[in-house]
Amino acid sequence: xxxxxxxxxxxxxxxxxxxxxxxxxxxxxxxxxxxxxxxxxxxxxxxxxxxxxxxxxxxxxxxxxxxxxxxxxxxxxxxxxxxxxxxxxxxxxxxxxxxxxxxxxxxxxxxxxxxxxxxxxxxxxxxxxxxxxxxxxxxxxxxxxxxxxxxxxxxxxxxxxxxxxxxxxxxxxxxxxxxxxxxxxxxxxxxxxxxxxxxxxxxxxxxxxxxxxxxxxxxxxxxxxxxxxxxxxxxxxxxxxxxxxxxxxxxxxxxxxxxxxxxxxxxxxxxxxxxxxxxxxxxxxxxxxxxxxxxxxxxxxxxxxxxxxxxxx
Amino acid sequence: xxxxxxxxxxxxxxxxxxxxxxxxxxxxxxxxxxxxxxxxxxxxxxxxxxxxxxxxxxxxxxxxxxxxxxxxxxxxxxxxxxxxxxxxxxxxxxxxxxxxxxxxxxxxxxxxxxxxxxxxxxxxxxxxxxxxxxxxxxxxxxxxxxxxxxxxxxxxxxxx
Amino acid sequence: xxxxxxxxxxxxxxxxxxxxxxxxxxxxxxxxxxxxxxxxxxxxxxxxxxxxxxxxxxxxxxxxxxxxxxxxxxxxxxxxxxxxxxxxxxxxxxxxxxxxxxxxxxxxxxxxxxxxxxxxxxxxxxxxxxxxxxxxxxxxxxxxxxxxxxxxxxxxxxxxxxxxxxxxxxxxxxxxxxxxxxxxxxxxxxxxxxxxxxxxxxxxxxxxxxxxxxxxxxxxxxxxxxxxxxxxxxxxxxxxxxxxxxxxxxxxxxxxxxxxxxxxxxxxxxxxxxxxxxxxxxxxxxxxxxxxxxxxxxxxxxxxxxxxxxxxxxxxxxxxxxxxxxxxxxxxxxxxxxxxxxxxxxxxxxxxxxxxxxxxxxxxxxxxxxxxxxxxxxxxxxxxxxxxxxxxxxxxxxxxxxxxxxxxxxxxxxxxxxxxxxxx
Ligand code: NA
Ligand code: NA
Numbered sequence: 001x002x003x004x005x006x007x008x009x010x011x012x013x014x015x016x017x018x019x020x021x022x023x024x025x026x027x028x029x030x031x032x033x034x035x036x037x038x039x040x041x042x043x044x045x046x047x048x049x050x051x052x053x054x055x056x057x058x059x060x061x062x063x064x065x066x067x068x069x070x071x072x073x074x075x076x077x078x079x080x081x082x083x084x085x086x087x088x089x090x091x092x093x094x095x096x097x098x099x100x101x102x103x104x105x106x107x108x109x110x111x112x113x114x115x116x117x118x119x120x121x122x123x124x125x126x127x128x129x130x131x132x133x134x135x136x137x138x139x140x141x142x143x144x145x146x147x148x149x150x151x152x153x154x155x156x157x158x159x160x161x162x163x164x165x166x167x168x169x170x171x172x173x174x175x176x177x178x179x180x181x182x183x184x185x186x187x188x189x190x191x192x193x194x195x196x197x198x199x200x201x202x203x204x205x206x207x208x209x210x211x212x213x214x215x216x217x218x219x220x221x222x223x224x225x226x227x228x229x230x231x232x233x234x235x236x237x238x239x240x241x242x243x244x245x246x247x248x249x250x251x252x253x254x255x256x257x258x259x260x261x262x263x264x265x266x267x268x269x270x271x272x273x274x275x276x277x278x279x280x281x282x283x284x285x286x287x288x289x290x291x292x293x294x295x296x297x298x299x300x301x302x303x304x305x306x307x308x309x310x311x312x313x
Numbered sequence: 314x315x316x317x318x319x320x321x322x323x324x325x326x327x328x329x330x331x332x333x334x335x336x337x338x339x340x341x342x343x344x345x346x347x348x349x350x351x352x353x354x355x356x357x358x359x360x361x362x363x364x365x366x367x368x369x370x371x372x373x374x375x376x377x378x379x380x381x382x383x384x385x386x387x388x389x390x391x392x393x394x395x396x397x398x399x400x401x402x403x404x405x406x407x408x409x410x411x412x413x414x415x416x417x418x419x420x421x422x423x424x425x426x427x428x429x430x431x432x433x434x435x436x437x438x439x440x441x442x443x444x445x446x447x448x449x450x451x452x453x454x455x456x457x458x459x460x461x462x463x464x465x466x467x468x469x470x471x472x473x
Numbered sequence: 474x475x476x477x478x479x480x481x482x483x484x485x486x487x488x489x490x491x492x493x494x495x496x497x498x499x500x501x502x503x504x505x506x507x508x509x510x511x512x513x514x515x516x517x518x519x520x521x522x523x524x525x526x527x528x529x530x531x532x533x534x535x536x537x538x539x540x541x542x543x544x545x546x547x548x549x550x551x552x553x554x555x556x557x558x559x560x561x562x563x564x565x566x567x568x569x570x571x572x573x574x575x576x577x578x579x580x581x582x583x584x585x586x587x588x589x590x591x592x593x594x595x596x597x598x599x600x601x602x603x604x605x606x607x608x609x610x611x612x613x614x615x616x617x618x619x620x621x622x623x624x625x626x627x628x629x630x631x632x633x634x635x636x637x638x639x640x641x642x643x644x645x646x647x648x649x650x651x652x653x654x655x656x657x658x659x660x661x662x663x664x665x666x667x668x669x670x671x672x673x674x675x676x677x678x679x680x681x682x683x684x685x686x687x688x689x690x691x692x693x694x695x696x697x698x699x700x701x702x703x704x705x706x707x708x709x710x711x712x713x714x715x716x717x718x719x720x721x722x723x724x725x726x727x728x729x730x731x732x733x734x735x736x737x738x739x740x741x742x743x744x745x746x747x748x749x750x751x752x753x754x755x756x757x758x759x760x761x762x763x764x765x766x767x768x769x770x771x772x773x774x775x776x777x778x779x780x781x782x783x784x785x786x787x788x789x790x791x792x793x794x795x796x797x798x799x800x801x802x803x804x805x806x807x808x809x810x811x812x813x814x815x816x817x818x819x820x821x822x823x824x825x826x827x828x829x830x831x832x833x834x835x836x837x838x839x840x841x842x843x844x845x846x847x848x849x850x851x852x853x854x855x856x857x858x859x860x861x862x863x864x865x866x867x868x869x870x871x872x873x874x875x876x877x878x879x880x881x882x883x884x885x886x887x888x889x890x891x892x893x894x895x896x897x
Contacts, residue, residue, distance in 0.1 A: 015507070017766070056765040056813070061437070062515060065425050069509040084434070085427045124427065161354075161431055178354065330740045333530060333747075337717045340527060344711040357524065365521035367530065368755065371748025372491075380745055381489030381752065384846055386861065388487040403488045410496045414514060421511035441518045 011046055014237060016229070019052045019063045020076040027201070027263065028076065028135060028225065029053045031256040035227075038248050043241055067230035068125045074229045079131055080162055082116075085124050089116045091299045091306070092131070095168040095220045095290035101257055103310055104132045104224060108250075110309040112302060120228075127234045129249035131226035134257045136199030136264075137219035140174075141208055143188075143195065146216040147281045149173040149289045158184050158196035164297060168220065169197065171290045181206075188212055199223055200267035209274035216279040218286050227253070318457075322377070325450065329370045332363045339363075355433040362430070365440045369447025377454045394469055401462045408455045411448045418445025476501050476763070490803060490846070491752040498759030508766070516762050520755040524710050525631035528579070529754075530747040531713025532622050535720050536578030537743050539691070540587055541735040542724020547688040548573045549591065554676040554684050556656070561663020562671030563596050564609040565656050571613035572652045573688075575620030576695030577716055579627070581841050583746060584617035585610060585849040589856040601668055603859045604867030609659045611842050611853040611864070612871045616655065618838045620648035621699060622716070625834040627709055628754070628805050633816040635826045637709040638702040639893045643831050646888055650878060658874050690723045703896060750805065757806035761813075770814040777818050784822045788883045791815065791829070792836055796876070799840020803848070807837055831889045835879055843872065 016039070018032050029051065036049035057063055063075040083090030091097065098104060107113055108131060120126045140146050142155065152173035159165040161178040169176030177193055181202070187193045188211045195212065202208075203215065227249045234242060268278055294303040339360035346353050375381055388399055422438040422445065430437055480497040484490070495517075502510050520526065539545045549570055556565035570592075571584055578584055588610045596606035618625055621641035630637035685692070694716065701707050707715060724731035764770050782790070798807050812833075819829045841849040844865050854864050882888050 050768060050771075052765065056770065057762065058515070058519065061428060062519060065421075065428060065515055066509070066512050069421065069424060069511050071509050071512060072507055084429050125424075326741055326744070329744045330737065333534065333740055333744055336527065337531065337534070337714050340531075340711055340714040341718055344707045344714070348706065360527065361522050361524065364527055364530070365518055367744065368521050368748055368751045371744045372752045374741075375745045375748045375752070376489075378745065380749055381491050382749065382848055382851060383487045383489040383493070384484055385487045386845060387485050399486050403483075403486060406483070406496065407488070407492050410492065410499060413499060413510060414517070417511040418514040418518075421514050424511075440522065441514060443521075444514050444518045 013045065014047050014241065015072045016047060016049045016074055016233075017052055017057065017072055018049060018074040018076075018227070019055075019057050021055045021060050022053060022076075022135075024053045026053070027259055028133060028256065031133075031252055031259065032076070034255070035248060035252040038252060039244065042248065043244055047241060047244075064126070064228070067228065067233065070230055070232035072233055074129075074227055076133065076225050076227055078223065078225050080164065082120065082126075083162070083164075086116050086119050088112065088299075088302055089120075090162070090164055090297075091294070091302055092224055093162065093164050093221065094299065094303070095164075095171075095293060096287040097303075097306070098222050098310075101134055101137075101222055101261065104134070104222070104257070105254075106310045107306065108132065110306055112306055112309075121231055125231045126228050127231050128226050128228045129246050130253050131224055132250060132253035132257060133225035133227060134253075134260050135223040135225060136201055136260055137217075138197045138199055138221040138223065139203075139218055140197050140214075140216040141188075141195055141203055141212045142214050142216065143212055145214050145277070145279055146195075146218075147279060148285050155194040156192075158187060158193045164293065165221070167293045167296055168290050171293045172218075172220070172286050173289065184208075185211060197221075200264065200271070204267055204270055207274075209271055209276045212276070214277050214279055215271060216281045218281055218283060220286060220290065325370055326374055329367055329374060332367045332370075336360045336363050336367065358430050358433055362440050365443040366447075369443045370450070372447055373450040373454055376451050394466060397462050397466050397469075401459055401466075404455050404459045404462070408452055408459075411452045411455065414448040415445045415452065418442065418448060475504060476760075484801075484846075491749075491756050494753065494760060494806060495756035498756065498763060501763050512762065513759055516758040517755045520751070520758045523631060524708075525627055525637065526751070526754065528622070528627045528710040528713040529624060529750055530743060531710065531717055532577075532579035532624055532627075533583055533746045533750070534739070534743040535713065535716035536574065536580060536583045536587070537739045537746070538717065538720035538724060538731075539574065539577055541731060541739045542720055543728040543730035544577075544688070544691045544720065544723060545570075545574065545587065545591070547684070547728075548691055551681075551684045551688050553671055554681050557671035558673070558675050559660060559663075560670055561601070561609075561659060561666075561668035563592055563599065563601070564605075564659035564663055564668070566671065567592055567609050568613045568616065568652055568655045568659065571616040572620060572648065573691065575617040575648060576698070577622070577691065577720060578617055579622040579624040579713075580746075580750075581614030581618035581625075581838050582848045582852055585614040585842075586852040586856060588613075589853040593853075593857040597857070599669055602666075602863070602867065603857070604863030604865075605662065605666075607850075607853050607857050607859040607864045608867045608871055609655070610857070611847075611849045612868070612875075613652070613655050614842065614849045615835070615839055615875065616648055616651045619644045619651060619831075619835060621645065621695065622709065622712065623834070624750075625804055625808070625838050626830060629808050629812060629830045629834050630709070632808055632812040633826060633830065635816070635830055636897075639827045639897055640830050641702065641709065642699060642893045642896050643827050643889045645892055647831060647835065647878075647882055650882075650888070651875070654874055654878055655871070658870050662870065690727060694719060753803045754805045754809060757803070757809045760806070761810050764810055764814070773814050774818060778821060782822075784819075784824050785884065787819060787822050788824065788829075788832065791819075792832060792879060792883060795833055795836040796840070799837045800843050801846050802840070803846075804834070804837035804840055808833070825886065825890060827893055828886050828889050832879060832883050835882070839875055839879075842868070 022028055032051045036051050039047045039049045060077050063073050067073040079089050080093030117128045120128055146152055149172050155174045156177050157169050157174040158179055159169050159176045166176035184196050185206055294300050339356045343356040422442040426436050426438045428437040476497045479500045483493040502508050552566045552569035556569050559565050567588055574584055621644050623644055626640040627637055630640050698712050841847045
């Protein structure tokens with residue numbers, strides 16, 4: 001479709017449904033709505049975009065599959081999830097990969113990233129628009145102060161299921177224990193685990209201050225997210241809309257990162273008001289401790305390659 | 314041919330039965346091991362996978378016993394031969410639907426073979442494909458039903 | 474529109490409900506050229522991948538095992554001892570038995586079918602009118618479905634993300650009230666018509682205690698279940714697996730009535746019951762997807778939240794809505810489609826989702842017992858060979874009283890909420 005000749009032929013309208021697993025009031029969903037509005041405005045209504053939160057159209061795996069088979073679906077996914085199809089991409093979930101979140105744009109400039117995105121598109125039918133959306137940094141939540149890796153020694157820490165998370169926790173001295181997030185609260189309460197690691201918004205959202213005393217601001221993982229659509233759908237769009245989609249996804253992503261960074265203070269305050277003590281640990285010790293994780297998972301060369309490119313820019 | 318069909322039916326019922334027992338045991342084990350702080354996550358995922366097969370193999374078994382419930386109130390008022398015709402039409406429509414499930418089901422399983430379960434790394438297609446395979450056996454059942462209905466219809470017209 | 478049209482036509486022509494739902498959903502995908510058809514398969518298969526729904530086969534199997542392991546027979550003897558001397562004794566036995574079975578079984582339909590086989594023929598022998606007999610067997614299925622465990626509440630909790638443990642405990646008091654209600658209504662009618670008691674006099678305390686001791690294993694199970702769920706020893710789905718193993722051990726090693734043959738029969742029967750229920754739920758997922766995809770859910774949400782009607786009005790409208798949908802649709806399908814839309818609205822209006830869940834599931838499950846579409850009604854009437862018309866006529870007093878009870882539950886939230894608030 002499209003109106004190439006300008007003779008007043010009706011311009012085709014494309015629909016897009018942006019989906020996420022998080023709830024309606026999550027900062028990420030709020031920015032998705034901003035993205036939807038911007039896309040509609042800047043395309044002069046040629047792109048009609050709506051937002052579906054709380055897995056209304058299915059889990060992230062489901063919506064990824066829907067996008068892949070050609071539906072007008074966009075989905076929010078952490079890059080670690082793609083490691084099952086593009087194994088190298090798992091490194092983006094690695095511990096202390098970034099010094100601060102603003103480096104994420106540098107990662108997207110690296111040749112490695114471009115290689116992954118190309119493979120996602122050509123082999124797996126997924127167009128990753130931009131990977132600079134951000135849900136916050138992960139910190140340790142425990143009932144005893146954690147200032148150095150030694151303090152974590154032997155503590156059972158709930159984390160996410162993938163090997164890279166468990167290995168990282170183990171490297172920092174804890175015992176990484178995978179279980180669904182929904183069970184985490186009760187697990188701490190009943191001392192099934194000694195603590196967990198999570199981002200501020202989740203600590204607040206699940207009212208973990210009712211069952212834990214300390215938050216140790218290690219910030220060991222940056223919880224990155226990417227917005228992706230299906231190749232089948234994407235390449236049916238006229239070129240200007242393709243460009244618009246990529247640009248806006250990255251631009252609103254930047255906005256969302258800044259917003260999340262600004263919210264840190266707010267969350268710290270909320271957690272303190274609810275009785276939690278916030279600890280500033282010696283982050284360098286934790287960073288050192290996790291170095292070996294990259295070797296162990298076979299990411300050593302890749303890690304060096306990416307770090308070099310980030311630092312040289 | 315008939316004997317082959319009967320054997321297939323028996324095997325299908327056996328498999329479904331064993332799957333049900335396995336699911337109970339897997340979930341039981343997972344809660345016991347969690348209780349003793351040695352959780353095995355994959356046992357629930359396997360149970361979940363078997364559940365898919367239990368449903369769609371079971372759906373065929375129910376179909377063969379005419380156990381899927383519908384409203385017969387209105388059709389019951391029709392004369393007998395009309396009832397059989399309605400039954401044939403219903404089964405033909407269902408067959409079309411099953412063909413859609415079979416075609417797109419195999420396609421989806423093939424295209425998304427790279428999707429895996431969360432904690433044990435086998436393809437999610439092992440779950441997805443239970444739908445087209447269940448649908449295939451239901452298609453056979455449906456064909457047998459249609460054939461039987463035609464025979465019934467024929468014997469009725471002969472009687473007249 | 475085409476979807477609704479297809480739905481009605483196929484339904485009228487007697488196509489099985491699961492296929493009616495699946496095919497009407499598929500029509501939407503065939504018309505919308507953009508929407509890949511393989512999503513249908515994804516949605517159907519995906520339903521099986523939710524942990525809470527694993528409870529469906531478990532609680533069906535547990536219920537079926539109770540019958541083959543001799544638990545049900547003992548419970549029936551016990552129920553006869555304590556209520557058999559009342560007029561229309563068997564009607565009371567049916568209510569009490571549903572109540573007792575409710576502690577392990579979670580399905581109204583399974584309960585009605587089982588009792589139609591066990592009590593139906595005797596009732597007709599005693600010259601109960603056929604409609605009355607079918608009604609007093611089918612209706613108390615609602616008790617079984619309300620007393621924890623409850624399939625409907627599991628599905629509601631899963632779809633709407635509400636604590637299943639709390640929902641279960643919320644079902645205890647309403648389950649008691651329903652039992653009393655059904656016994657009163659059945660008793661009044663039986664007395665008027667001089668239906669005979671089963672026993673001449675009240676059983677002696679010794680007899681009752683003796684029988685109580687015999688079925689103690691079945692009677693303590695609900696306690697284990699609730700304590701286990703409350704203290705996080707197991708989730709409701711795991712509780713289902715426990716129930717199965719428990720019924721198996723009682724049947725095999727205590728009552729010694731379970732053998733390989735009736736065990737295999739029970740398993741195959743469960744495979745069938747489970748597939749029947751789950752196929753409907755799986756096919757409903759297609760419609761649920763369409764409702765989301767087409768933004769019907771979000772639109773309805775907007776309209777309802779802008780109307781800003783108070784919680785009481787919202788409750789009343791919901792009951793009416795579910796009473797009507799319950800008459801025509803499968804309860805699980807209805808929850809799957811409307812639950813996610815309505816829950817945020819009612820939470821915003823200040824209604825406790827546990828309270829709402831019990832009202833919604835009671836109303837919908839009762840739809841199983843009402844014409845024109847009702848699985849418990851079909852099962853009972855077909856097993857006992859009773860005309861739906863006769864059943865419908867004799868059911869009126871029960872319909873009215875259950876409706877009244879649901880209204881009372883809706884406007885006196887403490888009936889439902891007192892126990893969950895106390896325990897959690
Ligand atoms: Na029950
Ligand atoms: Na009953």
